[in-house]
Amino acid sequence: MGNRQEIRELCQRFAAHDRQALSRLLTLASRGEQLEEIRHLVGAARAAPLDGQRGSPSRRVVAITGSPGVGKSTLVGRLIEVLRHQGSSVAVLACDPQSPLTGGALLGDRFRMPSRPEDPQVFIRSLATPGGRGAIPEHIDLMVALLQAFGFAWVILETVGAGQGETAVRHVADVVVLLVQPEAGDDIQWEKAGLFEVADLIVVHKADLPGADKVEAQIRTLVNLPGCREVPVLRVSSHQKEGLEELVKQIEILASQSRTSASSAKARLRDLLRERFVQAFEQLGGQAEELVRGWEEGRLSDEEVFAEVIERMASSSPSAN
Amino acid sequence: MYLVATTVPPSGESEIMDKPPVRIVLAKIGLDGHDRGIKVVARGLRDAGFHVIYAGLWQTPESVVRTVADEDADWLGLSILSGAHMTLVPRVLHLLRQAGLEHVGVIVGGIIPESDVPKLLELGVARVFGPGTPIPEIVEFLRGRTPAPSAS
Known part of the structure; x- marks a missing residue:
């Protein structure tokens, strides 16, 4: 289980309210697999509810x-x-x-x-x-x-x-x-x-x-x-x-x-951002090592490193198609 | 219990950490209160690195299939000592297929007369384990056949 076609199919079945797709996606999430696709799926569901x-x-x-x-x-x-x-x-x-x-x-x-x-x-x-x-x-x-x-x-x-x-x-x-x-x-x-x-x-x-x-x-x-x-x-x-x-x-x-839920929503968003940021950094692969070296040697500023990671975050979100 | 823990050969840790854990639902269906054996198997499989979902006593074929679906299990283990296996097991297999869960392997344990074993295998049961089966035998079988084979 790792191919893109399969996860796409699962997401489609999930959107069609297929309970076994939900079950399978929960397994993948629990194993830390296909996290990006799943995040995208739940993000889309949040933005555009499929039913009342x-x-x-x-x-x-x-x-x-x-x-x-x-x-x-x-x-x-x-x-x-x-x-x-x-x-x-x-x-x-x-x-x-x-x-x-x-x-x-x-x-x-x-x-x-x-x-x-x-x-x-x-x-x-x-x-x-x-x-x-x-x-x-x-x-x-x-x-x-x-x-x-x-x-x-x-x-x-x-x-x-x-x-x-x-x-x-x-x-x-x-x-x-x-x-x-x-x-x-x-x-x-x-x-x-x-x-x-x-x-x-x-x-x-x-x-x-x-x-x-x-x-x-x-x-x-x-x-x-x-x-x-x-x-x-x-x-x-x-x-x-x-x-x-x-x-x-x-x-x-x-x-x-509202006090409780607003503060916990904020905490959740904060956790999410932290996780996504670190994930984007790790996905840079070889580029990450270059960044680390450059940063360590003082060639790159903190801000320049952040900018690279943020760029990666923006480009790595799965496209909607 | 002590015996179970010591008879399961310790596996290499790397193997355990690399592969996603195999999920198995263990259940007793029908009016059958003998749950000693299934608890020993549950413990043995746990010690062998499996994720065992223990569904317990007095399950119906319907509830077991629902559990397998919601737990996204690779295997289903049924323990039957009541003599009702030729009624209950076919019903479970039928419901699994109906639910599109034919990829889930089914094993049966308990008191199953030898003459019924071939019938159960023909129906789609992957294997029948009788009384006295050493836990490592079950472990080896499950490890060798996972990802779960087709039950049909």
Whole structure:
């Protein structure tokens, strides 16, 4: 898979709303293949929506994060049911860890989610995630864009579940939901830096279990200190199906707050520009080495190097034909 | 579990990193609660560098085919110990073809009477692995036949 004819054909099938083309393009994006063509495809879909649903402003990208075993997959499964009941389409990118030794992965999120083979408005993809920064796979932004361009109103990202320090999701998601559960440690555990700072919403999951009150109280004390931004705390029980509608409502509210989405859009655009710039530089091949030498020896100024790369960026965008 | 991990020969790391990982969906279809074997296979394939999408128990042929499509899998592994393989497997193969997924290879494991094996192969199953199959045998088979062959 690498030839131009094939990727063109895939893009055409995608534009004709072929679900398997979407599936294949997600694989290519996850492997970092044909990135330019795919970017161009989602860019075009954004600029010229093919049907009413596409590009609609009510799109949501929600990240669900929290420690392993806290109930992320189960909650995502419940959210799928609630959202479908409300008539929204939903796609899920479910991440699980990939072994740094063998490259293998056991992706076991989807079996906790409802299987709705008859329902075209639900799409679930499992993703292996190498360790390292952020616990979300590379190019996930592009995969989200593909799903949105295909028409999914909600995209839910389920993170690996590293728990602490999982901050990279912030750039991709409009709303970050952090799950905690009863009996998960004392209150100093919550004081550690990292995840709590990026959470927009904290869910005390498994709220039917004893100890939920205590955890909720601890977290409320923590997030409502003077001078902190206010973070809603909700109790949800996937087991009892309680608090799910309220959770969806809160996510809607947070996602619609323009401050959040404007700043995250800016962050996303910034990331995109950075990535494209570096990519253009790398695509210069032998010319890049010349630039490096010239720059190192002082023959070329910073600006002259930038100009070369920018020129490359402009010429490398795939033409529309 | 320990045995599984040690019986899979470690592969050269370069090979793993160079090639895109092979994606395989493992599922049990029908009313069959015996999931010990499929979990051992899942673990063994994971340790051999595969990306294993574990779809779990009580799947229908329809839901399995949907999973294969959405996961863009190269292989589908079905574990059946209920005796319903001659009903369920043909249905899965039919649905795969109907969905345009004939490029996905299908392997079957579990309790399959020997007399049924040729019938399943003729229907388009790539291979049937019985009880006691060493994991490396499955690994070698999948590695040797990927990118997935036509199932028909």
